[in-house]
Amino acid sequence: MLPSYCYMLEMANLGTVTRIEVDGESRFRKVIGIDETFLKGPYKGVLLVATAQDGNSKCYPITWVIVDSENDDSWTWFLTRMKEVIGDTDELVFVSDRAKSIKNFVSTVFNNAQHSAYAWHVAHNVKNKFKCSDIMGSYWKAVNAYRVEEFNGYMTEISRRYPRVSEYLENEVGFEKWSTCHFPGLRYNITTTNMVESLNSMLVNAREFPYITLLDVIQAKMSKWWNKRWEIGVGLTSPLTPKREDELRGRFAVANGLLTTQLNNVTFHVRGGALDGVVDTQNSTCSCREFDIDRLPCVHAIAAA
Numbered sequence: 229m230l231p232s233y234c235y236m237l238e239m240a241n242l243g244t245v246t247r248i249e250v251d252g253e254s255r256f257r258k259v260i261g262i263d264e265t266f267l268k269g270p271y272k273g274v275l276l277v278a279t280a281q282d283g284n285s286k287c288y289p290i291t292w293v294i295v296d297s298e299n300d301d302s303w304t305w306f307l308t309r310m311k312e313v314i315g316d317t318d319e320l321v322f323v324s325d326r327a328k329s330i331k332n333f334v335s336t337v338f339n340n341a342q343h344s345a346y347a348w349h350v351a352h353n354v355k356n357k358f359k360c361s362d363i364m365g366s367y368w369k370a371v372n373a374y375r376v377e378e379f380n381g382y383m384t385e386i387s388r389r390y391p392r393v394s395e396y397l398e399n400e401v402g403f404e405k406w407s408t409c410h411f412p413g414l415r416y417n418i419t420t421t422n423m424v425e426s427l428n429s430m431l432v433n434a435r436e437f438p439y440i441t442l443l444d445v446i447q448a449k450m451s452k453w454w455n456k457r458w459e460i461g462v463g464l465t466s467p468l469t470p471k472r473e474d475e476l477r478g479r480f481a482v483a484n485g486l487l488t489t490q491l492n493n494v495t496f497h498v499r500g501g502a503l504d505g506v507v508d509t510q511n512s513t514c515s516c517r518e519f520d521i522d523r524l525p526c527v528h529a530i531a532a533a
Contacts, residue, residue, distance in 0.1 A: 257281050259321045259344075259418045260290065260314075262330065264298050269436035274298045276306045277427055281418065284469035286457065287427060290314065292446055294439055303330065307337040316340050321413045325349040342413035345405040347371045354397070360390050367397075372408055374517040379409045408521060416522055472524065483530035496532035507532040 260280050267273045276298075278291040291310045295302035314320070320341035324330045334343050351368070355361050363386050370382035387394035397403065403410040434445040466473055486500040494510040505528030506515040513519055518526035525533070 257283070257416055257418070258317075258319045259323060259415050261323045261418075262334075263324065265431065265435065267294070267435045267442070271436075271438055272296075273439070274302070275431070275435070275442075276302065278306075278310055279427055282457075282469075284457075284471045287453075289427060289450060292443075294442070300333075303333045304337065307333055311337055318342075319414060321415050323415075323418065342411075342415075343405075344411060344413075344415055345401060347406050350397070350401055350406045354393055357396070358390060358393050360393055363389055363393065370407060374409055374521055375515075376409050379403075379407055409517065414521075414523070475524065476530070479525070479527045479530050482527045486527065486531040488531050496528075498528040498531045501527060505529075509533070 257280055260278050262276070262278045265275045265277070267275060273294050273296055276291075276293050276295060277289070279287050279289045282288045291306065291313065293306050293309070295306070316338045318340045320338060321344055322334045322338070322341055323344045323346055324334075325346045331343050334341060347368075351364060354367065355364065366382045366385045370379050370386070373379040373382060383394060383397075386397070397406070404412055408415070430449060431442070431445070434442050437445065460470070464470070468476065482501065486498050489497045489499070491497055491506075494508055496507045496509070498505045498507060503516055505526065507513070507519070507528050509529070509532060512523075512529070514526050514528045516526055516528060518524075519529045
């Protein structure tokens with residue numbers, strides 16, 4: 229809304245110059261889900277949405293736009309306008325379905341960003357194409373595996389029972405597009421676009437409204453969200469968000485029972501849990517790879533601290 233206000237200010241007062249600057253501090257994890265929802269009623273059109281997560285794993289909407297249809301021009305325009313707001317860095321990750329057009333548009337507009345497939349969409353395709361619902365448990369374990377060795381174990385099970393599924397996941401989709409341990413960028417533990425779908429579900433009735441009324445509904449809902457989060461934020465006494473603090477408290481309880489051996493000034497061997505860990509405190513890494521991928525200290529890192 230601020231850019232629009234500045235524009236109207238310049239139009240109403242000839243000679244007025246306005247400029248908006250923002251600091252470089254990120255308010256959200258740079259993993260962005262993009263999706264569309266088709267509008268109903270007599271007005272039709274498509275609502276394109278991009279959202280991320282904040283530090284408390286809550287939806288952080290970035291861009292909304294209503295277009296006449298989902299086509300090349302609308303996706304390009306949508307992504308170009310978003311790029312003007314968030315920039316383009318190699319830290320950005322886009323999560324979407326496997327629609328080739330979306331992937332191509334992301335690559336064209338955001339030259340430095342990574343693209344990740346929507347793990348649920350991949351699972352849906354696998355079930356429909358190969359009729360193999362009974363191995364989806366192994367698939368989801370492979371999706372969420374932090375270590376390649378663990379991932380390979382689940383893929384061996386899938387390959388043994390459904391060789392064509394294994395070939396599809398590796399060659400047609402690509403391990404790096406859907407598995408946590410193979411993804412080359414910083415995706416944290418986000419593998420789906422649930423954050424986008426929750427926004428779409430919020431608008432299930434408003435999709436039949438006229439465009440202006442729909443945008444008013446979105447604006448009112450966002451104002452309510454931000455105000456509630458502000459109220460929570462001003463009451464915090466910890467530098468951590470409530471969700472991250474709860475996670476770390478649970479890990480502290482586990483870490484207290486682990487045995488730690490210092491190998492050198494920055495390296496520790498931690499034993500006693502379901503999996504041993506070798507922690508590098510200087511580089512914030514652990515052989516379990518949870519610390520590396522989630523960017524939140526694992527139980528081994530906490531024990532070594």
